[in-house]
Amino acid sequence: MKIQDKILELKKKKNAIILVHNYQIGEVQDIADLLGDSLDLSRKAQSTTADIILFCGVHFMAEIAKILSPEKMVLLPDVNAGCPLADMAQEDQLKKLKDSHPDAIVVAYVNTSAKIKALADVCCTSANAIKVISQIEREREIIFVPDQWLGAYAAKKLNRELILWPGFCPTHMKIIPEVIIEKKKKHPEACVILHPECREDSLELADEIFGTGGMLKCVKESSKEKFIIGTETGIIYRLKKENPEKEFYPAQELAICPNMKLTTLEKVLWALEEEAYEIKVDEETAQKARSAIEKMLAIR
Numbered sequence: 001m002k003i004q005d006k007i008l009e010l011k012k013k014k015n016a017i018i019l020v021h022n023y024q025i026g027e028v029q030d031i032a033d034l035l036g037d038s039l040d041l042s043r044k045a046q047s048t049t050a051d052i053i054l055f056c057g058v059h060f061m062a063e064i065a066k067i068l069s070p071e072k073m074v075l076l077p078d079v080n081a082g083c084p085l086a087d088m089a090q091e092d093q094l095k096k097l098k099d100s101h102p103d104a105i106v107v108a109y110v111n112t113s114a115k116i117k118a119l120a121d122v123c124c125t126s127a128n129a130i131k132v133i134s135q136i137e138r139e140r141e142i143i144f145v146p147d148q149w150l151g152a153y154a155a156k157k158l159n160r161e162l163i164l165w166p167g168f169c170p171t172h173m174k175i176i177p178e179v180i181i182e183k184k185k186k187h188p189e190a191c192v193i194l195h196p197e198c199r200e201d202s203l204e205l206a207d208e209i210f211g212t213g214g215m216l217k218c219v220k221e222s223s224k225e226k227f228i229i230g231t232e233t234g235i236i237y238r239l240k241k242e243n244p245e246k247e248f249y250p251a252q253e254l255a256i257c258p259n260m261k262l263t264t265l266e267k268v269l270w271a272l273e274e275e276a277y278e279i280k281v282d283e284e285t286a287q288k289a290r291s292a293i294e295k296m297l298a299i300r
Ligand code: 13P
Pocket: 022, 036, 037, 038, 039, 111, 125, 126, 127, 169, 197, 210, 211, 212, 213
């Protein structure tokens, strides 16, 4: 029996759903009940009727699922699948910053721990950051945590100042202007699509700026045939599968998130068999974090 069939069989028996982020390896993407960006996956985690949510992504994503569906069992196949960007925001530091800006609204990118979300007023993803921020009255100060580049991009788009946290995604930081310029020289007719977690000087070279969900939509709707993709390279598998007639070039071949790559089919099967690693969030933290996540999900 193939490992994929074993997973399918066990998944049915246990009434589990498999949620997979766009950066996962191809064979894990192929077993997804839902493959998507952070926002799609959060919405699904909120609405599913499954008993078990098996999350193929990183820790903060599974944590969001647990916060939104506390009565369900949420599993992460590799307990080490973290997010260095999320780890860049610490509770005590954010408390200090909030104390020095007592009237500020705190917008937390979903790439944060539950403890940070519990200190935030509202969350956002790369797909809705601009929309979320634009709903906050202009005279209010805003603390944006933890991705400085997504924050700077939203600030520029909305022409307003944000108090930025100095965090960054190490994988997106590898997508430097030099490599993009090199790729543009090789493929001058290609459309350059970058993730807003890229540095500002890289974003200046983009034709389009989108999170992973937006990238997929943009490519599908575009009349162009060639694309330079500036984000974690795992998304190229899905882009090729859904657009076999189009060509994709990673802006940076080294943009590989080691955490996203920890999930394998073997670990997925093991996680379902053993019901591990179970993600838990204490109720007090979860309650506060849930309010910030639900406020985001209410914005359509
Ligand atoms: P998306 O929400 O665009 O899928 O991004 C998730 C992420 O973690 C980017 O590093």
